[in-house]
Amino acid sequence: MSSGGEQLYAQSMAELAAGLEQGDFTSVELAESLLARIGEADAKLNAFITVTVDEALAAAANADKARAAGKAGPLNGLPIIHKDIFCTRGVKTTCGSRMLDNFVAPYDATVVAKLAAAGAVVLGKSNMDEFAMGSSNETSYFGPVRNPWNLEYSPGGSSGGSSAAVAARLAPAATGTDTGGSIRQPAALTGTVGIKPTYGRVSRYGMIAFASSLDQAGVITRTAEDAARMLGVMAGFDERDSTSIDHPVPDYLGGISQSIEGLRVGIVRQHFDDGLDPKCGERVKEAIATLESLGATTVEVDMPNIDLSVPTYYVVAPAECSSNLSRFDGVRFGHRAEDADDLLELYCRSRGEGFGDEVKRRIMTGTYVLSAGYYDAYYLKAQQVRHLIADDFKKAFADVDVIAGPTSPTPAFRLGDKIDDPITMYLNDIYTIGANLAGLPGISVPCGFVDDLPVGLHLVAAHFAEETLLRCAYQYQQHTDWHKACPEDYQ
Amino acid sequence: MAAAYWEVVIGLEIHAQLATRSKIFSGASTAYGAEPNTQACLVDLGYPGVLPVLNEEVVHMATMFGLAVNATVAPRSVFARKNYFYPDLPKGYQISQFELPIVEHGELHIVDADGNEKRIGITRAHLEEDAGKSIHEGLDRYSGIDLNRAGTPLLEIVSEPDLSSAKEAVAYMRKIHTIVRYLGISDGNMQEGSFRCDANVSVRPQGQEALGTRAEIKNLNSFRFVERAINFEIERQIELIEDGGEVVQETRLYDSDKDETRSMRSKEESHDYRYFPDPDLLPVEISAEYIETVRQQLPELPDAKQQRFVEQYDLKPDDAALLTASRAIADFFEEAAAATEAKPQLVANWVIGDLSGALNRDGLEIGDSKVSAVALAGMLTRIHDNTISGKIAKQVFEAMWDGEGDADAVIESKGLKQITDNSAIEAAVDAVIAANPGQVSEYKAGKDKLIGFFVGQVMKATKGQANPGQVNQVLKDKLSD
Numbered sequence: 001m002s003s004g005g006e007q008l009y010a011q012s013m014a015e016l017a018a019g020l021e022q023g024d025f026t027s028v029e030l031a032e033s034l035l036a037r038i039g040e041a042d043a044k045l046n047a048f049i050t051v052t053v054d055e056a057l058a059a060a061a062n063a064d065k066a067r068a069a070g071k072a073g074p075l076n077g078l079p080i081i082h083k084d085i086f087c088t089r090g091v092k093t094t095c096g097s098r099m100l101d102n103f104v105a106p107y108d109a110t111v112v113a114k115l116a117a118a119g120a121v122v123l124g125k126s127n128m129d130e131f132a133m134g135s136s137n138e139t140s141y142f143g144p145v146r147n148p149w150n151l152e153y154s155p156g157g158s159s160g161g162s163s164a165a166v167a168a169r170l171a172p173a174a175t176g177t178d179t180g181g182s183i184r185q186p187a188a189l190t191g192t193v194g195i196k197p198t199y200g201r202v203s204r205y206g207m208i209a210f211a212s213s214l215d216q217a218g219v220i221t222r223t224a225e226d227a228a229r230m231l232g233v234m235a236g237f238d239e240r241d242s243t244s245i246d247h248p249v250p251d252y253l254g255g256i257s258q259s260i261e262g263l264r265v266g267i268v269r270q271h272f273d274d275g276l277d278p279k280c281g282e283r284v285k286e287a288i289a290t291l292e293s294l295g296a297t298t299v300e301v302d303m304p305n306i307d308l309s310v311p312t313y314y315v316v317a318p319a320e321c322s323s324n325l326s327r328f329d330g331v332r333f334g335h336r337a338e339d340a341d342d343l344l345e346l347y348c349r350s351r352g353e354g355f356g357d358e359v360k361r362r363i364m365t366g367t368y369v370l371s372a373g374y375y376d377a378y379y380l381k382a383q384q385v386r387h388l389i390a391d392d393f394k395k396a397f398a399d400v401d402v403i404a405g406p407t408s409p410t411p412a413f414r415l416g417d418k419i420d421d422p423i424t425m426y427l428n429d430i431y432t433i434g435a436n437l438a439g440l441p442g443i444s445v446p447c448g449f450v451d452d453l454p455v456g457l458h459l460v461a462a463h464f465a466e467e468t469l470l471r472c473a474y475q476y477q478q479h480t481d482w483h484k485a486c487p488e489d490y491q
Numbered sequence: 492m493a494a495a496y497w498e499v500v501i502g503l504e505i506h507a508q509l510a511t512r513s514k515i516f517s518g519a520s521t522a523y524g525a526e527p528n529t530q531a532c533l534v535d536l537g538y539p540g541v542l543p544v545l546n547e548e549v550v551h552m553a554t555m556f557g558l559a560v561n562a563t564v565a566p567r568s569v570f571a572r573k574n575y576f577y578p579d580l581p582k583g584y585q586i587s588q589f590e591l592p593i594v595e596h597g598e599l600h601i602v603d604a605d606g607n608e609k610r611i612g613i614t615r616a617h618l619e620e621d622a623g624k625s626i627h628e629g630l631d632r633y634s635g636i637d638l639n640r641a642g643t644p645l646l647e648i649v650s651e652p653d654l655s656s657a658k659e660a661v662a663y664m665r666k667i668h669t670i671v672r673y674l675g676i677s678d679g680n681m682q683e684g685s686f687r688c689d690a691n692v693s694v695r696p697q698g699q700e701a702l703g704t705r706a707e708i709k710n711l712n713s714f715r716f717v718e719r720a721i722n723f724e725i726e727r728q729i730e731l732i733e734d735g736g737e738v739v740q741e742t743r744l745y746d747s748d749k750d751e752t753r754s755m756r757s758k759e760e761s762h763d764y765r766y767f768p769d770p771d772l773l774p775v776e777i778s779a780e781y782i783e784t785v786r787q788q789l790p791e792l793p794d795a796k797q798q799r800f801v802e803q804y805d806l807k808p809d810d811a812a813l814l815t816a817s818r819a820i821a822d823f824f825e826e827a828a829a830a831t832e833a834k835p836q837l838v839a840n841w842v843i844g845d846l847s848g849a850l851n852r853d854g855l856e857i858g859d860s861k862v863s864a865v866a867l868a869g870m871l872t873r874i875h876d877n878t879i880s881g882k883i884a885k886q887v888f889e890a891m892w893d894g895e896g897d898a899d900a901v902i903e904s905k906g907l908k909q910i911t912d913n914s915a916i917e918a919a920v921d922a923v924i925a926a927n928p929g930q931v932s933e934y935k936a937g938k939d940k941l942i943g944f945f946v947g948q949v950m951k952a953t954k955g956q957a958n959p960g961q962v963n964q965v966l967k968d969k970l971s972d
Contacts, residue, residue, distance in 0.1 A: 087540045100539065107533060109540060206540040213770035241542050242772050320770055323572050326583020327537040331636065334539075343634075347576055370574070370765035379767060 008033050009169040010486065013078050013226040016172060020067065020077050027067070027077030031060035031121050034079050038123060038170050041490065046145050047155075047165040049084045050092050051124035059121040066119060074233055076119030081174035083162050084125035085132055086112050086217075087206040095208045096128040096140040096158075099328050099335045099354030109206020110238045111175060111217050118233045123171055126161030130356045131325065132182055132210040134158050135428040138419045139358040146415070147190060148487040149453055153412040156186030156428075162220045163190040167454075168490040173221045173230050179210050180313050181407075181432025183218045184444035188407035188456025191446040191485060193473060194220045195227045198463045199439030200245035202231075203238030209324040211317040212243070214436040222483050224445065224473035228252035231466060247464055255467045256474035261295030263472060266400030268303050271431055277410045279450040284406045287447035287457040287476065291404065294475055299400050303392040308385050309433040310426060315369050315382035316437070321359075322366025328354060361422065390438040397462040402472055406431055407444040407456035435460045443469040446482040454482070497694045497729050500702055501654035501721060505667055507646045507677040508621070508685035509552050515620050515644035516543030516586065523683050527626070527637035535642040537581030542771050545570075549618050549644045550775055552676040553593045554785045556646060559670050559792055560613050562597030564782050570618075570772045574765045578636050579623035587647075589766040592617035593775060599670070600794070601662040603655075611663050612651030619645050646676070652691065652702065657721035661714050664688060665816075669793050673818045687712040692724045693738070703728070704738040708745050708752050720745035724752050796821055804828060804835035813843050819857045823864045830868035833875035841867060845885065849892050861892050870898035877958055883907050910957040913965070916949070919957065920965045923948045934970055942966060 008016065008030055019025055035053055042048050056079070063077035087093045087105035094100045108116070116122070129139040137145040137160030145160040147153040148168035155164035159176030163186035166174050176183040178196035187194025195218045202217040209215060219230040232253055237246040265288060272281055292298060330336035330350025337349030355363070369378035396403060408428055418425045435442040440463060444456035457476070461468045477483050514521055517534035534541045557564040571589035597613030621643040626635035648667060654660045668686060671677040679686045693705035708724055711717045723745075728738050742761075743752040791799070793815050800811035800821075815821045820842065828838045846867065850860060870887055873879050879887060879902060890901040902908055910916060923945055924931055934941040942963070949962045 093539070095539070103539065105538070105540070107538075205542050208539045209771075211770075240544060242544050243542075243770070319767060323574050323584050323765070323767070326574060326576065327539070327581060329576060329578075329583060331578050332536060332538075332581065343578065367765065370767055372763045372765075375765075375767070 009037050010491075011172065012223045013075075013172040013221065013229055014223070016078055017229075021072075027060035027063040027121060028057060030077065031056045031079055031123065034123055034171060038165075041168055041170060044146060044151060045148060045164050045168055045170075046143050047127055047161040047168070047170065048081075048124045049094055049096070049127050049142050049161070052091055052122055055091065056121050056123050059116070063119050063121060073117065073119030075115065075229070078120055078173070079123050079171050080115060080120045080230075081123055081126050081162060081165050081171045082112060083128055083159050083174065083176050085128060085177050085208050086175060087208070088112050088122070088125065091125065093125065093208070094142070095132070096130040096142060097354065097356070097359070098141040099351075100208075100333075101141065101335065103334055105206070107206065110203035110240065111234050112206060114233055114236075115175075115230075120233075126159070126165055126174055128161055129158035129182075130359050131208070131321070132158040132177055132179055132215075133321070133358050133362055135181070135185055135425050136413070136415070136418060137161065137186075138415060139356055141356060144415050147412050147453075148490050149190065149412065152414055153453065154189065154415050156189035156408070156412065158182040158186075159194070159220060160186045163187055163192050163194065166190070166192045166220050166222060167487060169486065173219055173226055175217060175234075176220050177207060177210075177215055177217050178432075178436065178442075179214045179216075179317060180436050181429035183220060184432050184442055184456065184458060185408050185428055187220050187444040188446075188458070189412040189454065191454030191482065192220050192222055193224055193227050193443065193445055193483065194218065194456075195231060195443040195466065195469065196435065196441060197231060197235060197466050198245075198441045199436075200243050201247075201441070201464065201466065202234050203236070203241040203244045205238055205240040209320075211320040212324060213320060214313075214317055216436070224443070224470050224477055225253070225256060227443070228256050228470045228474070231470070235466075250467050252467060252470050256471045258471055259295060260291065260472050260475045263291070263296040263402065263468075264400040265291055265296045265298045266301035266396050266403040267298055268301055268306060268396075268403060268405055270303065270306050271405035275409050275427065275430060276406055277450065280406055280408075280410060280455050283448035283450060283455040284404075284457055287445075287480075288404050290476060290479060291472065294479060296472075298404075301396040301400060301403065303389075303396060303434075305385065305388040305392050306434055309389060309437060310430050312382045312385045312389065312437060313429070313433045314365070314426060315378050316386060318362040318366030319370050319379050319382075320366065322363045322370065325355075325359070325363055330354070358422070386437045389434055393434065393438045393440060393460070393462075401461065401465070401468055403460045405458050407458035408432075411450045411453035411455055431458055439463065441466045441469055443473050445473040445476055446485070447476075447480070448482055449485075454485075496697060497725075498697050498699075499655055499725050500652045500693045500695065500705075501656070501660050502652035502691040503650045503654065503660055503664060504689040504691070505648040505650075505664060506687050506689075507648060507667070507671045507679070509549055509644040509646055509676055510678050511546055511548045511552070511644055513546060514642035515546050515549050515618065517642055519642065521643050523680075523685075525639055527635065527639060529639065531623070531638035531641055535581065535638055537583070543586060543769075545772060545775070546644065549646075550593070550777065551785065552674070553616065553618055553646055554777065554782060555674045555676055555789060556616055556648075556671065557594035557597065558782070558786050558789055559674055560594075560597035560599050560616075562594045562613060562616070564777055565591060565593050565595060566777055566779075567591065568593040568617075568775045568777075570769045570775070571766045572769045575762050577622070578634065579625050579638070579641070581623065581638060581641055585620060585622060586769055586772070587619035588617035591774075593777075599663070599666050601659060601666055603659060609653075609659070611653045611659075614649045614651050616646050616648040619647060621645050646671075652693075657718040657725070660690060660721055661718050664714060664717055666793075669816055673790060673793055675790075681712050681714075684712060688717060690717060690721055690724075692721055692728070694725060694728045694732070704740050706738060706740070706752070707742050709742055709755065711745055716745060716747055719747075719750055720752055723750060727752065790818070800824075804839070806836055806839050810836070810839045810843060814839060817857070823857050823860070826864035827868040827871070830865050831872045831875065833868075833871035837871055837874065838868070841871060841888075845888050849888075861894065862888065866891060866897055873898050873902060877909055877911060878902060879907055879909050880955070880959055883909065883955055907956060910953050911961060913961065916953075916957050916961050916965050917969075919949050919952050920945075920962070920969055923952065924969060931970065942970075945970070
């Protein structure tokens with residue numbers, strides 16, 4: 001059942017695809033082995049909200065049939081996990097919230113449909129911060145996810161279930177969503193690769209909205225090559241999402257093997273100042289030196305407004321969330337308070353009981369910044385600053401191909417350490433938020449360890465330059481072994 | 492004293508439902524009257540994860556309207572979210588347009604009480620989605636929600652406060668009603684709520700520049716209610732002020748059963764809608780070329796058509812106005828006029844008179860007329876060529892309306908052909924003269940008015956079928972002998 005001696009769970013998508021192709025094992029065998037592993041490991045990790053055993057085995061059997069019939073799709077029989085923010089027909093979609101604990105979507109998100117059409121086998125739905133609001137996975141109604149590198153630590157968030165599952169070798173790939181760093185930060189904290197594409201690159205249809213102008217679907221894998229394989233399937237225009245962009249999808253997988261000779265790497269001074277753990281800074285600088293050894297050149301770039309990213313984000317994102325989450329009113333779906341005496345009580349209690357503290361905090365912040373008399377001072381001002389930040393990036397990308405820096409200011413932190421201090425928690429995303437505000441693609445690649453915890457290198461590129469990010473990450477991984485490191489208990 | 496002293500200021504917000512087949516942001520049908528919640532898809536239900544996609548047809552329709560009222564069609568307009576909680580508002584916000592509407596700075600003209608033309612400014616017209624309906628009847632302790640209407644496209648047309656009376660408000664609303672139906676962008680059906688308005692009403696002493704405090708009367712869905720509600724509200728405000736009170740800014744509802752308005756909520760209770768641009772939708776961008784193309788395709792509008800009818804058909808201006816109040820009636824007239832050699836004014840008289848009367852009597856729209864334009868023209872040709880008189884034509888028309896065939900068939904079967912044979916008419920005239928020697932003497936003595944009596948007698952003798960002109964002539968000839 002094993003290929004070349006290596007356990008199936010330890011193999012990348014590329015290796016598994018080759019094994020399936022050669023007939024070393026079947027999709028059903030692969031799914032069974034990973035489902036068994038999930039059954040053992042997840043009691044501790046809590047990376048899953050739902051494990052879809054029956055659906056996975058049926059999909060795997062179909063994949064085997066398709067292969068036998070010569071109709072294998074690009075991801076035929078390959079196991080993946082969906083963040084529980086993507087609607088899946090017939091399977092519960094909770095968004096990490098009590099509000100949707102009973103919600104079964106009557107339709108598939110475009111991302112879910114595309115991956116299914118490519119033959120992927122979905123093992124389950126991953127745990128996440130409630131409505132993707134959080135950086136530690138502690139705001140989930142279903143309890144925190146634990147970091148496979150140290151179970152006392154957070155795997156990051158909001159896509160923490162996806163990052164923990166991929167790091168623990170429960171699946172080679174998991175979808176995620178990134179509004180302010182929710183793919184890249186958990187990838188950094190678990191030693192995985194996480195890519196957030198350009199805003200509009202992947203359809204948002206069927207992805208439960210947090211902040212519509214910032215949300216973007218992406219993927220967490222262990223290798224840049226697998227990320228390229230997944231993104232090639234997920235990307236593309238969707239007529240059901242007006243903000244998706246009709247721009248050709250390049251052959252990501254075909255492009256990654258090209259050299260990065262001559263690649264211009266921008267370094268932003270503010271990314272290496274006081275807020276950054278010095279040991280993390282060292283790992284990141286070493287990674288940039290590796291890129292230089294591969295032929296890249298570095299340039300210092302000035303981004304005068306980048307320090308305003310976090311405050312800008314925490315006006316724009318809550319404003320949009322306060323409106324997006326209004327539909328959860330207990331009337332048509334989701335949690336409904338029992339025995340409400342009137343409409344107001346139905347609203348107040350359904351929402352009061354259904355939402356957790358962080359979600360309520362953001363709804364209230366967002367409601368405040370949109371209110372008459374405050375709109376201009378907060379929301380409008382934030383939108384103006386957002387343009388300034390986007391302009392900073394635009395100017396920078398006139399001179400450089402990617403901007404490199406740390407993904408997160410610290411390695412993984414202990415569960416419980418920051419949950420009572422929202423501002424400290426929000427600062428986790430200080431380096432990643434800029435890409436969301438400007439709609440740019442970003443990737444986090446494992447680049448070493450600090451105190452036995454993984455550290456991520458963050459790369460941002462111009463709009464639709466995912467190819468550059470994937471190529472740079474792939475070439476870096478060809479010359480480093482960080483992504484091969486596996487948490488001790490999951491080897 | 493009140494009427495002379497007080498000046499009334501009215502502005503209308505008209506909601507016209509756009510006649511698209513599918514909803515403004517989803518593919519669900521907009522047809523009226525289906526079983527509750529059978530025409531609401533996941534987008535209309537506001538399900539988690541769904542997204543709106545703009546129906547391009549509404550942009551076309553709004554552009555047509557903008558051009559028809561001489562407005563600016565914005566090269567860039569933006570959809571915004573109007574946030575409030577209500578069970579029939581599935582997303583917790585209504586997608587509308589706020590700061591940047593698709594149409595601005597329009598105008599139209601109405602005729603005021605003195606018969607003068609008056610310009611009414613149109614501040615803006617913006618696109619938005621309708622909400623669903625709450626249903627309370629027959630549901631013990633519960634409220635039902637029907638979301639069939641949710642997501643139906645509306646064009647909200649906001650006037651300047653240029654209207655000075657309930658009559659002007661109705662004239663303006665009628666004009667908008669005519670325009671949207673001419674353009675084919677709304678069926679204007681007021682019973683089904685496809686065309687309704689809110690009226691902002693205030694009063695101020697003559698000569699005062701500052702506007703009085705206004706009240707907004709919501710959801711008026713007939714021209715009659717608009718007039719009555721505004722008149723009630725004007726009276727109420729004037730009485731209130733004259734009794735030493737003050738008008739408060741508030742929303743009021745018109746109760747048509749009691750013919751009064753009553754307070755719904757005050758300004759203090761009004762919502763803060765927290766408008767902001769909808770991040771799920773791109774700005775609507777309209778090129779100058781697109782606007783030009785739509786302009787080329789615009790149908791002839793009521794004012795232009797009315798003027799053309801006067802010039803081309805030599806119609807009386809009032810008749811031209813009546814005929815052009817509806818595009819379907821105008822088209823009927825033109826089709827009939829083209830199919831007969833009878834004078835267009837005669838065609839107009841019949842369309843406005845007997846045909847409209849028959850339609851009203853049977854509760855039919857012109858499209859369902861039992862006498863087609865061509866059939867009417869056929870009958871009018873028979874008047875024109877003296878086969879029948881205008882009076883006989885009424886009988887012929889009624890028979891045609893009752894399905895007895897075309898004019899020629901009816902004339903034939905009923906023997907209504909006019910008598911134009913001079914010898915037959917002379918015989919009848921001779922008989923009448925012989926039978927009425929007294930009247931003949933009086934006539935000859937100078938009592939000219941008696942000619943009517945003689946004509947009447949001859950017509951009676953010929954069962955109305957003698958040609959009246961000929962009868963007249965023969966009578967005059969014989970009596971002057």
